[in-house]
Amino acid sequence: MEPNVELNADYSEPGASAVPWADVLAVLTASEMFWLSTVRRTGRPHVTPLPAIWHEDVLHFCTGDQEQKSANLLANPACVLTTGTNRLHVGLDVIVEGTAVRVTDRDRLVRLAGLWKSKLDWDFEVGDDVFHDADGRTAWVFGVAPDKVLSFGKNPYTQTRYLFS
Known part of the structure; x- marks a missing residue:
């Protein structure tokens, strides 16, 4: 997935270039x-902090079915x-705007549970269309x-915008 990349020169230093999509990835x-x-x-x-996993051009997160989010x-x-970072002069902050869609496909959930384990050391058991944690919460x-x-x-x-069509 390659987006259209646009530098917003009004909010970037003079002479700055758009941040490459590879750096954002x-x-x-x-x-x-996140x-x-x-x-x-x-x-x-x-607003709430939570871990998320980028996989196959989609940002994934999980939340309890009874939570506010x-x-x-x-x-x-x-x-x-x-x-991103909480630093003023170094780093790259990234904002992803989109529509959250429930993931219910078992094969995809199994792959994601494996990623949660390998990246974050979180164990999830995959149910019919959900994750279950070690305490049995959905x-x-x-x-x-x-x-x-x-x-x-x-x-x-720099301020760079990436649009997907």
């Missing part, structure tokens, strides 16, 4: 923690996942195929 692949932003039924925002996503699946798995990705480089300062 490296951040998405290496990052363990911040998921959803919207409550009242319209108020809800699950309720939010059932009512409005539009969401944003953010990762977790829904969601995938977000990006509609748009933004990256914010810090040396030099």
